[in-house]
Amino acid sequence: MVRTADWNSRLPLLAFASLLLVAALWAQTVKAAPIFSPGALDPGATIIDFESMTLGTTVPITDGQVVIDSPTGSMKILPQGYTQYPGVFEGQYLGQWPTTFTFDFANPVSEFGVGVFDPNYPNTNLAAYDSQGGLLEPQIFVPTGSPGGGWSTFVGFVRANADIAQVVLTAQSGDLIGIDNVTYFREAAVPAPAPLALLLVGLVGLAAARRRG
């Protein structure tokens, strides 16, 4: 009898611990991971490098899956090649004033990255939103360099599920930036952690059964 009582008293704790485990694993699954290198994205990702586009073409620019735009936009395809970031700024790119870019996906994606040329001011940031306009993760701040056109970087997100419907790149007033190698990938749907949820349900049920017994 004493052993049964001890077992029963521990069941709620066990169930609670299981709940915490499920919550922790779930949070890890849905959390976005900021990335700062093209190599962090899937090798099968689609890359828009602007090389085949006519110089001077203005936004919106689309490849059928993503629309690249700028809210008040005069962004256009420019010829100048920047090579500070090998493999990214080596040819045509998209730039000019103003300095906010939006990326809207016809079908949400799980991975996104973009080369950013010459961000100089703090608080230049990248944010990802779901199809309801909800912020998926706090914005990440784009690494910045000294003024003068000698700096470029690469930033993005990798998520477990394809829930990124829009990405917004916001630069600070007066800071001219450009983008290149807009990269995206759609991961196949990942099912919810069903086995763990079932384990939790089972433990709760066991606890209830023990109490009744």
Ligand SMILES: [Ca+2]
């Ligand atoms: Ca390019």
